[in-house]
Amino acid sequence: MKQHKAYQLTLEKRTVWVKATGIVTVRSAGDYQRDLKQLVQPLLGSPWALVMDVRSWQPSPLAVIDILKEVSLWCFANQLKFVVVLQPNDALLAWQYLKATDVTKPADLIRHLVADDQQARQQLTVAGFLQP
Numbered sequence: 024m025k026q027h028k029a030y031q032l033t034l035e036k037r038t039v040w041v042k043a044t045g046i047v048t049v050r051s052a053g054d055y056q057r058d059l060k061q062l063v064q065p066l067l068g069s070p071w072a073l074v075m076d077v078r079s080w081q082p083s084p085l086a087v088i089d090i091l092k093e094v095s096l097w098c099f100a101n102q103l104k105f106v107v108v109l110q111p112n113d114a115l116l117a118w119q120y121l122k123a124t125d126v127t128k129p130a131d132l133i134r135h136l137v138a139d140d141q142q143a144r145q146q147l148t149v150a151g152f153l154q155p
Contacts (some may be wrong), residue, residue, distance in 0.1 A: 043080035091107035091123035
């Protein structure tokens, strides 16, 4: 039986779209770290953006938090400059996302919380990461 990934990654121009779905395990967090780094390779060397859709994320083991923090630090070290978050309505899931990204952020990082994909696209277009 093939295991369903707890995430989907898509590259569009200079923007990485991440959709977290279900429960993230230590194994899937490691897979996500590897897959994201591979996907971002063509963007390295100049600023890029990330859309993090955590509306379908589920409570996950505490052990994944440290792996996700490592991912955040790697992204910032490799010129992630613009983040758009589609945050869940569930307070526990919002807290989980905040803990997983609770690292020192670059002073020039821009972050927006939005309600839907259309608002995310609008923010990315205004910032120059997507084309109208």
